[in-house]
Amino acid sequence: MTTVGVLFTLQSCFRDGASAQTANATVYKRVPDVNAKIVNPIANFTGKSAKTCGCSCSKKASCRVFSLEMRVGLDPVCLLGGIDSTVQSDLTDISATLYYDRREDRAFRTLNRVIDSLRLARIASLTFAGQLVPPGYTFAMITNEIHFLKNMTADMNFSTGVAACKTDKANLVQDDKGVAWHKHIIQYATSKIGAMKNFWLGGNDLDGNHVYHWNDGTPVSGQTFWHSGEPSFKFNKIPEQCMELPWTYGGSNVTDEWNDTDCSNVRAVICEIRLP
């Protein structure tokens, strides 16, 4: 998924007289053509527009995302979402538009500076048949980006797992965002498929050059979670070219580290949709 049709409208959070020197922009992306609302919001109130809703989100340190619900004859309702909020999509009784914070702008908030403008960004490519994501996906904002995870109930080999996720326009979950995301994936897997059941990660060495990369083509770099001695690239002369987690190793349980294994093995499948 790529960002196209970039921007913009730039609007001030304040009326005339806002101080020019405090003009830092918080950029929100609007997810177009989907009907999605915040569940378990950290705040909700009547809001006149995306601008007023977004300004409120900008000023609330725990706000990561907001949605604006529209009902005929009523003022729009603004819902602010935090990391424990979820997104419900495919609504039938209301119209709701989802906006989310661009990661690079979070520095403004941590600096506690006054934010007085709001850009509403448009991403034209993020659609899934009118829904944000297919049914069954769980929302997560652990990394300040929007991720959705879904446990496919059947166990599969690596390539079948990749194909199963593709039917949702998803990928095998990528453990490429550091410790917090790594822990979240494990927590999610434990809650959905139980501890100590191996599941695929979206990383491979299928070209056999002994350099692992993620299925989206990005290198496995930065913080990694390989078990000691892994990746081994083979076991008993059988090539190991696909990533899994968690797993058992030498008869003992290892619940939070990566292994490479034979891609024809059958593992649980967790799919991920990630909004850019």
Ligand SMILES: [Ca+2]
């Ligand atoms: Ca291995």
